[in-house]
Amino acid sequence: MNGANSTGDAVRDPAFETELQHLRPTLLRFALLHLRDEQSAEDVVQDTFLAALQGRGKFAGRAQLKTWLVAILRNKIVDRIRQRGREAPLPGLDEDEGDADAFDALFAADGHWQEKPAAWGNPEASLQQSRFYDVLELCMKALPENLCRVFTMREILEMETEEICKELQISTSNCWVVLYRARMRLRECLQLRWFGEGVPAE
Amino acid sequence: MKTCKEVHRLVIEGQDRQLSRMERISVRIHLMMCGACRRFEAQMGFLRQALRRFPGD
Ligand SMILES: [Zn+2]
Numbered sequence A: 001m002n003g004a005n006s007t008g009d010a011v012r013d014p015a016f017e018t019e020l021q022h023l024r025p026t027l028l029r030f031a032l033l034h035l036r037d038e039q040s041a042e043d044v045v046q047d048t049f050l051a052a053l054q055g056r057g058k059f060a061g062r063a064q065l066k067t068w069l070v071a072i073l074r075n076k077i078v079d080r081i082r083q084r085g086r087e088a089p090l091p092g093l094d095e096d097e098g099d100a101d102a103f104d105a106l107f108a109a110d111g112h113w114q115e116k117p118a119a120w121g122n123p124e125a126s127l128q129q130s131r132f133y134d135v136l137e138l139c140m141k142a143l144p145e146n147l148c149r150v151f152t153m154r155e156i157l158e159m160e161t162e163e164i165c166k167e168l169q170i171s172t173s174n175c176w177v178v179l180y181r182a183r184m185r186l187r188e189c190l191q192l193r194w195f196g197e198g199v200p201a202e
Numbered sequence B: 001m002k003t004c005k006e007v008h009r010l011v012i013e014g015q016d017r018q019l020s021r022m023e024r025i026s027v028r029i030h031l032m033m034c035g036a037c038r039r040f041e042a043q044m045g046f047l048r049q050a051l052r053r054f055p056g057d
Helices: A014-035 A038-058 A062-085 A101-106 A123-127 A130-141 A145-155 A161-168 A172-193 B004-013 B021-033 B035-053
Strands: none
Touching: A014 A038, A014 A062, A014 A130, A014 A145, A038 A062, A101 A172, A101 B004, A123 B035, A130 A145, A130 A172, A130 B035, A145 A161, A145 A172, A145 B035, A161 A172, A172 B004, A172 B035, B004 B021, B004 B035, B021 B035
16 A cells, blocks of 8 residues: 555554455456456556545445445546547447347247246345355356446446447447347346246245 | 337337337336236346446445
8 A cells, every 4th residue: 555654644544454455356356347457457446445545534334345445446447447448449349239139039020028037036135145246247257348348337337328338439329239238148147047046036 | 019029128228228208108008018028127127236236245
């Protein structure tokens, strides 16, 4: 934590630093999912720790520490993406991705579902299990890189669709198609790897 | 009348763009009558909820 000592309010707080250290792997994984580059991921996590050490006075309840850190980290990642967006447009994303028929097999010729979508039961039951988030991450990583990037910008960094298109220099309609595909694939993956295994219903 | 195929598409797109008034109404009406598409809509809602909570507490 170089530099922390140079600011007057950042007095050493070993207990707090230990907690940060403890959360480091989780934050790194989160950053890596979005940035896909170890060095950038390290950087944003460092920045997040610095901000956390400087701002910890404002932070009262330690119970929500992770949520608070992820919120800071999310902003740092968005900044980083904005910085580099225009330099590195998305690879392999062109108008060819516009063929929207990839999921046609889900439907009969008359437009009805071939198979009724499964009931996913009580969402809270899944959302409270840490193993669920591992599966979710696995499913996101299984997406082709371009889909994953657009999708995580939209859903995890919560950026507006217009901004994502602008940053990545793709057309709006293309953006929708990419997001459509990502959602459909993720749904498929969760069905297979989580809900298909007989998970908590109610 | 829209088919399930058209409606599932609009349900998804509704997460990323503002649907037109007509689109919203036709989706609503379809969902009132179609349990399969209601399930699909619930799945999409769940997905969003899960991603907003990622990486968990
Ligand atoms: Zn339907």
